[in-house]
Amino acid sequence: MTMTLTFHKYQGTGNDFVMLDDRAQQFDTTDYRLVRHLCDRRRGIGADGLILLRNHPSYDFEMVYFNADGYVGSMCGNGGRCTVAFARHLGVMQDRAHFLAADGPHEAHVDADNIVHLRMQDVLGQQEIDEMGVFLDTGSPHLVRFLPASTLAELNVFAEGRLLRNSERFREKGTNVNFVEGPVADDQPWQVRTYERGVEDETLSCGTGVTAVALAASRRGATSPVRLRTPGGDLQVAFQTQPDGSFTQVYLSGPAVRVFGGQIDVPSLT
Numbered sequence: 001m002t003m004t005l006t007f008h009k010y011q012g013t014g015n016d017f018v019m020l021d022d023r024a025q026q027f028d029t030t031d032y033r034l035v036r037h038l039c040d041r042r043r044g045i046g047a048d049g050l051i052l053l054r055n056h057p058s059y060d061f062e063m064v065y066f067n068a069d070g071y072v073g074s075m076c077g078n079g080g081r082c083t084v085a086f087a088r089h090l091g092v093m094q095d096r097a098h099f100l101a102a103d104g105p106h107e108a109h110v111d112a113d114n115i116v117h118l119r120m121q122d123v124l125g126q127q128e129i130d131e132m133g134v135f136l137d138t139g140s141p142h143l144v145r146f147l148p149a150s151t152l153a154e155l156n157v158f159a160e161g162r163l164l165r166n167s168e169r170f171r172e173k174g175t176n177v178n179f180v181e182g183p184v185a186d187d188q189p190w191q192v193r194t195y196e197r198g199v200e201d202e203t204l205s206c207g208t209g210v211t212a213v214a215l216a217a218s219r220r221g222a223t224s225p226v227r228l229r230t231p232g233g234d235l236q237v238a239f240q241t242q243p244d245g246s247f248t249q250v251y252l253s254g255p256a257v258r259v260f261g262g263q264i265d266v267p268s269l270t
């Protein structure tokens, strides 16, 4: 039996999402085949992930994020900013929101230029640093690899990222992998390309990824707010550094855009 679903498509610096208004909580979150189908760029709508916006008794809304592989993921920074824009589109909030995501509560506000400022969880304690890079959790796990100048553009992020994500250390739980090149001048952004777990490919941008990069880059002299350039556009990360190595007041800021909306006929999937 074919069913019809109403959807909205959003993107934040090129990281794109199918958004569903699931305030009635009817979507089966275990239906990985359906999520995978909707995210399929040939047979479905096409996206890096899918997000449900749901009612929650204690928050303005809840965001439930799935990676394109069909499974519920951890926090998605660009997806969080897009969910805020979607909630505003639906009239669930105006300029400020307090919502729940996989990693806990988040605050967000939208400024006069429609830039969404999303508060991320504090990153507590010292980060793991070894020959593989800097490993930290910004709501999702991230490995940050700093590269020599002028090597990022030519890097095969898919091949290198996949290798690291499937290395013995990360194989079981997986990790996102960010490749970074420092700014060419003081007024220039850090450049980042990311291989995403759950998409299992390079995406145009990753919000929790650039957050991890900004925090790791602060150990190399970057000061808040840090500007970051991804293949899909520019983001900014502000934070406070604590004496024990923790980061607090972490804000991810950037655009979140509604691209289109529509209906899709979904065949029964087996």
Ligand SMILES: N[C@@H](CCC[C@H](N)C(=O)O)C(=O)O
Binding pocket: 015, 067, 073, 074, 075, 076, 077, 078, 079, 140, 141, 175, 176, 196, 197, 198, 199, 203, 205, 206, 207, 208, 209
């Ligand atoms: N694109 C996201 C990151 C999503 C989480 C990730 N793929 C995972 O499950 O580890 C972002 O903008 O943060």
